[in-house]
Amino acid sequence: MVLFTSPRGVAIRLAQTEPIRDRIERVTADLKELKEFLPIELSPRRHQRLQDFLTSELTELNSFHDLPFALYDQEAKVDYLLLKNFLEREVRTLDLEAKQDEKLSPLVPFANTLVDLCEARTLVMPMDPKVTAQTLFDCQTTIVSVIEKVKAKSGDMVIPKNSAFRAANHIIALKGHLKEWFSFYTGYDPTFDWWVAHPYGVIDQSLQDLAATIKEVLVEIKPGDDDAIVGQPIGREGLLFELRAEMFPYTPEEIISIGEKEFDWCITEMKKASRSMGYSDDWKKALEEVKNDFVEPGQQTQLVRDLVHEAVLFVEDHDLVTVPEIAKNSWQMFMMSPERQKVNPFFLGGDCIIVSYPTDAMDHEAKMMSLRGNNIHFSRATVFHEMIPGHHLQMYMNARHRPYRRVFDTPFWIEGWSLYWEFFLWNDERWIKTPQNRIGMLWWRLHRCARIIFSVNFHLGRMSPQECIDLLVEDVGHERATAEGEVRRSLNGDYSPLYQAGYMLGALQIFALRKEMVDARRMSEKEFHDRFLKGNRMPIEMVRALMQDQPLSPEFQPSWRFYPL
Template structure:
């Protein structure tokens, strides 16, 4: 099974690199054929003769391929609707794909094709400018069309560069109509964004998302092996949210603010280091976390993992999407630069104060993402294909829960507020991301929730929502933090709290098995019976 997974990983990579254009019907057909062929072949495998690891690999691959197929079909249906807005796209895609297949071209014919495409682009622009209400497409579909146009423009640039200068007749016939099409595509994208999406030309920070609907959410939950409905997921988020508020109030009373925990939060936010000092703070916090997990034998930390992590600084532009720290092999630190205006500087420092940072550092480094990524590269690395936020983000948030519970981990009241802020934030992520995809909240509603109910600075709230909804992350990514953590926490109760396995052994085993839905991890660790037609059933959270 490992050889099959590694081959499919590389084959899919090759196919997607050779067919990179999302609107391409050729790409859809080729990927559909490949996935169906692999699924058909998988059905002939002798599942019952595999050991437990082989059965898990089989189910992971089957689930992955089925998910790839569903996503391919859903994307194809959405692109079919978008295609009616941009009828010229198919012709231009064909030009780009003929270059990839090195088909002979007639520069004169190509010039005529481009000339006719430009007429279609001009008609589109004219129709939108004259009366955009006649264009039958919703805001998210229009934004999708604009992104496809931008992508197509880049592919055409590569196409023209392939022939330019090498084929003198190409230059003579094609360069002028190509230049017109390039300008036309740029104008079409801009006018779609302005007239149909509502993004003004000078608004670089607009947030536009694409709600996927309940049917797609159910499919995503099935792929992540989460046997709950979207409505139940929201209920989990709301229940955990209330727990955080209750705990916030307890700490707030100890700090002298009564039940006004938001005032206590304001106190915490204003406890930040001076400009230029954040790097040393992060280093000190990183060493504190490493020392704690090693001293108490909570998880194995290989010497190279703790010796070779690095620190990078987040650019002001990137902070608009990632207002807090990021991690993986390294930690990327958000903090204001001298180029940011005064208000942005203050909000960045408040949003990355000492107590928020303390929780963030061990989330991003060790025992969080840094340790994860180190182990992923060395133990069953082929399972990285089955990447899931429930495993990746759930693990790091799980450690925030464990260190909250552990009385040996020293915490001031301000530290507790900082830890609770992040936990509250992850509950809010469940609520706003699922409700957005159900069409129950707008991006503005999501921002207001983070500001009014969680206590975010508005700039960091905007960054969080922009990051969550712009399509760079899967629809369940933000929900995966808390839900994944709750799954691991529940599995820990079954394994560690009952004495079935030592704490360090549990954590080491979890990391060495690499990425997968937590329900399958549970079946693997507990050696549960697995069938070829396995369906998720673990109700890890009591509503």
């Protein structure tokens, strides 16, 4: 326990206050439990329970103000601000999802009834099989009516593609929840099967048919076209909120400008490397040579293994960051399936490394695109990013140092750290680089600039998915298959709207902070890297506040303009 010299009343109140770390851990566990207990995203009960919980926690946290905030040490003050930011973001996300679901309500007029059935089973409420069968029959009638309206494109079915796609996904999810509901009762209650088995089977198929009809008619995805890219743009207001939540004090237009400036720098450096290879300023010809320098089938795993060892040896020989023995010697390797390569065309890392490379089941064109996209020189830069000192070391440290902060996940910290090392190696002459290696490193950097440009423009409504793909192919030099995979991954909703921009923007922030701390001789290189990792996940401006012991208040607002425009 930490003791303070303070008036008796202050001491009593402080003693009664929940420590901020305990509060973070409790909020994280409570939120997880609520979401698992009420997992159906369309559920009004779920929305209300989450809203009540989040607003209650936020109100209580805001009531602290100067006491006990003024008595916190710097780490606790940062924890307070991180939790406040997290709760505000969760509330905003909940409101945004509710507004999005209002737009698609004509497609799911039966949803609340089916949700009530599923949640009644969760709450272990009495269930009358005869009444339930009639409820399913009535819902089935409604679903058939909706299918007919969608096919006819009647007036109330004029719904934006992204809303219709969201509705189809909700319907498929609801179908899964209803299956779990049916499995709970079937075989246990004889009267349940007698009454419910048939209407359930009919409605299960109808939900599948409705989702397929919505996709085909409203989203214009042909049956069997599982590779279609739709995406859900959030608009400028949504991006501004996301930027505030990331504690990043720039506008969407400004971050596009950052991406464009960095893109131009990459092209200038590409031309320099191209000249070294004898291609004059035609860097795309130089890139073609680099892409065609790949290992033979069956040899990629050994290449990746050797590159991992090279990376570890470099950071240890130059004492750049602490690499614990277990982190260094316990990583595993797996192969990526052809299906997954449609979303992740390059290999992935973290707890393990997942190698993306052609399999015998792919056609010739797909094989060549995968070979060229995972060539030796692209792979050399990627291994540093994915394993050590990148994501693998990052995740190892996250699990062991202030792990409660993992809830404050942000791509600016996660992806920014790994890309920062690509910046570091580019500048460090001790890291031997041939012109081909430089082309490989620059291609990835160019790719991350393009991610800012296409993802932010997409969410602003300025670029379509196809235009995003064309940008990657024509201006970055992607293989078309890898460009499609990148755009699909970026826009399919599994990532936050700023995730792809977070790579470059986070790396630029970390590199700017390094200049303030290491170049200014306020700490050593190794100390900077170790302290960054041990602080765990948070917006980079909060890392800066910790490292520089900056004055903080409960009303803190981000203001670090690290990049001149």
